[in-house]
Amino acid sequence: MTDERRPVLDQINVVVRDMEAMAAFYRRLGVRIDDPAAPWDRHHRTAETPEGLDLDLDSREFAKVWNHGWREGDAGVVMGFRVPDRETVDQTYQDLTDAGYAGQQPPYDAFWGARYAVVEDPDGNAVGLMSPIDPERRTPQDPPPA
Numbered sequence: 001m002t003d004e005r006r007p008v009l010d011q012i013n014v015v016v017r018d019m020e021a022m023a024a025f026y027r028r029l030g031v032r033i034d035d036p037a038a039p040w041d042r043h044h045r046t047a048e049t050p051e052g053l054d055l056d057l058d059s060r061e062f063a064k065v066w067n068h069g070w071r072e073g074d075a076g077v078v079m080g081f082r083v084p085d086r087e088t089v090d091q092t093y094q095d096l097t098d099a100g101y102a103g104q105q106p107p108y109d110a111f112w113g114a115r116y117a118v119v120e121d122p123d124g125n126a127v128g129l130m131s132p133i134d135p136e137r138r139t140p141q142d143p144p145p146a
Contacts, residue, residue: 012056107129117129
């Protein structure tokens with residue numbers, strides 16, 4: 001794989017059981033976390049990091065929307081890797097699953113405008129693959145039921 005096509009770690013999603021408790025903890029730690037309007041406040045929070053790493057808190061219900069392979073009731077971490085384009089999402093997912101790694105979410109056009117997929121590393125950790133966001137491909141999405 002050439003350097004310009006190599007995935008870059010730029011996002012960590014923490015799938016949480018209790019959004020308010022997790023937001024309070026990270027705020028106490030000193031992380032700036034947004035307060036989205038209801039009903040999204042139960043499902044998604046974004047933290048500001050000066051280093052450019054995207055740190056998101058997501059409810060378990062919301063994780064099932066963007067990763068259909070997320071196991072019901074799980075909490076945990078999804079490490080997100082940025083790739084240069086939509087085709088690289090598909091190619092990387094195919095390469096990893098052909099090599100025997102489990103796919104959780106096959107590549108698809110996500111409502112936020114990116115091409116997205118999720119595979120598992122050998123220990124079962126979720127690893128997201130995401131293209132740049134194309135604003136022209138964004139579609140409205142209702143929050144999941146609580």
